[in-house]
Amino acid sequence: xxxxxxxxxxxxxxxxxxxxxxxxxxxxxxxxxxxxxxxxxxxxxxxxxxxxxxxxxxxxxxxxxxxxxxxxxxxxxxxxxxxxxxxxxxxxxxxxxxxxxxxxxxxxxxxxxxxxxxxxxxxxxxxxxxxxxxxxxxxxxxxxxxxxxxxxxxxxxxxxxxxxxxxxxxxxxxxxxxxxxxxxxxxxxxxxxxxxxxxxxxxxxxxxxxxxxxxxxxxxxxxxxxxxxxxxxxxxxxxxxxxxxxxxxxxxxxxxxxxxxxxxxxxxxxxxxx
Amino acid sequence: xxxxxxxxxxxxxxxxxxxxxxxxxxxxxxxxxxxxxxxxxxx
Numbered sequence: 001x002x003x004x005x006x007x008x009x010x011x012x013x014x015x016x017x018x019x020x021x022x023x024x025x026x027x028x029x030x031x032x033x034x035x036x037x038x039x040x041x042x043x044x045x046x047x048x049x050x051x052x053x054x055x056x057x058x059x060x061x062x063x064x065x066x067x068x069x070x071x072x073x074x075x076x077x078x079x080x081x082x083x084x085x086x087x088x089x090x091x092x093x094x095x096x097x098x099x100x101x102x103x104x105x106x107x108x109x110x111x112x113x114x115x116x117x118x119x120x121x122x123x124x125x126x127x128x129x130x131x132x133x134x135x136x137x138x139x140x141x142x143x144x145x146x147x148x149x150x151x152x153x154x155x156x157x158x159x160x161x162x163x164x165x166x167x168x169x170x171x172x173x174x175x176x177x178x179x180x181x182x183x184x185x186x187x188x189x190x191x192x193x194x195x196x197x198x199x200x201x202x203x204x205x206x207x208x209x210x211x212x213x214x215x216x217x218x219x220x221x222x223x224x225x226x227x228x229x230x231x232x233x234x235x236x237x238x239x240x241x242x243x244x245x246x247x248x249x250x251x252x253x254x255x256x257x258x259x260x261x262x263x264x265x266x267x268x269x270x271x272x273x274x
Numbered sequence: 275x276x277x278x279x280x281x282x283x284x285x286x287x288x289x290x291x292x293x294x295x296x297x298x299x300x301x302x303x304x305x306x307x308x309x310x311x312x313x314x315x316x317x
Contacts, residue, residue: 012300012303027289031285034285040277056276056277056278056281057277057280057281059281059285060280060281060284060285063284063285063288064284067288106291106292106295109291110287110288110291110292113284113287113288114284114287114288117280117283117284117287118280118284120280121277121280219292222296223292223295223296223299226296226299226300226303227299229303230299230302230303230306233303233306233307233309233310234306236306236310237306237309237310241309
């Protein structure tokens, strides 16, 4: 994971600092595009001539939709890394699975919150328990929250890595349900079918949405990179602490105590010595 | 609340949560880096 020149005091490298700066600048540009350069969604009713649409609330979608897509990507990466854990059993895959799951869960929570806030002015409701997409997304959030809770049940991540990998592979089965719910249960959701698939938007609106995907791609990349390094350091800290404790104990223990501990008598020790 | 109010709330919450999470990761990385010798940090 990028950057050989990490400083002793932190997890940043030249590459990750550059990535962080680019991601931050992209977020600022996305904000300018979403708030100032794109217009509100206002349409005229063909018969009554009355204004309708999402108005300013449409600007929330430049945040909500990219976060949802990057949430899918994070969880799919987590599933791939979990397969790596089960097949190769190396720490790298396990730390990667944990990192992508955590970043994906943060995004999933934000997708639920921003969707709910967007839904209040547009659908006139904060939450709809009968909406298939809302419920499958909530289930996805709870499944990965459970995954993260499982990983916190022990301080040593190695004790849970295989169980956690299986949980992640089960949890990720919900993603096709979330994604296709609007097509499979069209009458049981307030969500419309994919706007992008049907090319209902164009020009600056489409550009801003695409720029949102790029921006959140960079943000998620940076977050995953940092989380990976923290996870790697957590393992290294455990190893280092155990190694230090053993070395300290050895230095405290005299040769006689060691002989006694392994059952060697004084006579045997005398015979063995030249 | 107006549409703009909901909009500001949505963006505000998202940026605060993402910023807070990023800050927490950097801070945790710093505290762990102090515990681990450099030769063990070769990810």
